[in-house]
Amino acid sequence: KNEVEQSPQNLTAQEGEFITINCSYSVGISALHWLQQHPGGGIVSLFMLSSGKKKHGRLIATINIQEKHSSLHITASHPRDSAVYICAGRGSDSGGGADGLTFGKGTHLIIQP
Amino acid sequence: DTEVTQTPKHLVMGMTNKKSLKCEQHMGHRAMYWYKQKAKKPPELMFVYSYEKLSINESVPSRFSPECPNSSLLNLHLHALQPEDSALYLCASSQVATGVDSPLHFGNGTRLTVT
Numbered sequence: 030k031n032e033v034e035q036s037p038q039n040l041t042a043q044e045g046e047f048i049t050i051n052c053s054y055s056v057g058i059s060a061l062h063w064l065q066q067h068p069g070g071g072i073v074s075l076f077m078l079s080s081g082k083k084k085h086g087r088l089i090a091t092i093n094i095q096e097k098h099s100s101l102h103i104t105a106s107h108p109r110d111s112a113v114y115i116c117a118g119r120g121s122d123s124g125g126g127a128d129g130l131t132f133g134k135g136t137h138l139i140i141q142p
Numbered sequence: 143d144t145e146v147t148q149t150p151k152h153l154v155m156g157m158t159n160k161k162s163l164k165c166e167q168h169m170g171h172r173a174m175y176w177y178k179q180k181a182k183k184p185p186e187l188m189f190v191y192s193y194e195k196l197s198i199n200e201s202v203p204s205r206f207s208p209e210c211p212n213s214s215l216l217n218l219h220l221h222a223l224q225p226e227d228s229a230l231y232l233c234a235s236s237q238v239a240t241g242v243d244s245p246l247h248f249g250n251g252t253r254l255t256v257t
Contacts, residue, residue, distance in 0.1 A: 062245060071148075071250030072185070072232060115184060120240070130246060132184035 033058070033118045035133035043141055048103040050114050050136045058118030061099045062130060063090050066113045075101070077119070106140045113137050145169055146249035148233050154255045157223060163252045165216040165233030173197075173239035174216040175246070176208060177232040185232055191216060192239035223256045230254070 032055045042048055054061065060079040066072045076083045076090040078099060083090050087106075092099040103110055117130035146167045155161050165174065173192050177185035190198035191210040199208075205227075207219040216233055230251045237244040 064248075069230075069253070072234075072248035074245055074247060077245035117184075119246075130185075130187070134184055 033116055033131050033133040035116055035136055037136060038134065039137045039139075041139045041141065042106060044107060046106050046140075048106050048110070048138065048140075050101045050116075050138070052099045052101070052116035052133055054097050054099070054116075054118045054131075057120060058097075058131070060119040061092055062115075062117040062119065063099070063101045064115040064117060066115060066135075068112075072115070075114075103138075108140045108142050111139050146233055146235055146247050148231075148249035148252050150252060151250065152253045152255075154257060155220065155223065156257055157225070159223075160219070160221045162220065163218040163231055163233075163254075165218075165235075165249055166214055167235040167247070168214055169235065169237075169247065170213075171235035171237050171247070172213055173236045173244070174210060175234040175236075176216070176218050177234065179230040179232055179251070181229075189218075190239060197239060220254075223254075225256050228255045 034053045036051050060077055062077050063075040064072045065075050075088055078090055078092040080094060087104045089102040101114060113135040115132055115135045117132045119130055149164045175190050176188040178188055179185040187200050188202045189208040194210045194213055205222050209217040230253055232251045233249040234246045236246045
């Protein structure tokens with residue numbers, strides 16, 4: 030089964046700091062989601078990556094296929110960025126069947142004012 | 143706002159009740175998913191529908207019964223649940239069920255409490 034490992038599990042930082050969350054994954058994952066979940070809430074998909082780098086506002090996601098590693102960066106962090114950030118691997122199409130996502134355990138981020 | 147709509151937002155039910163969770167999307171997606179999420183845990187896949195056919199059933203107890211009446215709607219029928227089934231139930235959809243260019247879109251979830 031595909032595995033996705035995230036670090037750190039918990040991260041507290043001051044407003045304005047540059048934040049990095051890391052994700053490592055095993056073979057069999059063809060693309061990686063970065064997801065955001067606020068307490069008690071639904072999940073928002075931030076990025077889906079299969080190569081390179083994507084940027085949206087203050088969020089940047091990168092992926093290194095060879096090293097099977099992805100990072101999510103938040104620049105100029107703000108208290109409203111406080112949430113759980115989850116990386117999730119999308120399985121490769123290895124037999125024509127449907128697939129869901131393999132989730133990491135999440136990083137609980139708190140940005141203090 | 144999410145483009146995947148789940149109702150109800152909250153549901154409290156007894157162990158002898160029958161209830162249904164509903165999920166709707168109008169993005170033309172042909173794959174729809176049910177996930178279960180316990181507190182402080184990542185979501186767990188329950189069911190995947192691809193082109194209105196059940197494609198994956200991750201060994202979910204029969205007290206959970208999915209239904210996909212058409213490509214826009216996904217239901218989860220609940221019967222004789224246990225207190226440990228209390229969780230956030232998330233629906234998601236994607237353009238197709240596989241592929242790197244088909245990201246998942248999630249709903250806000252239904253918070254279920256079984257008493």
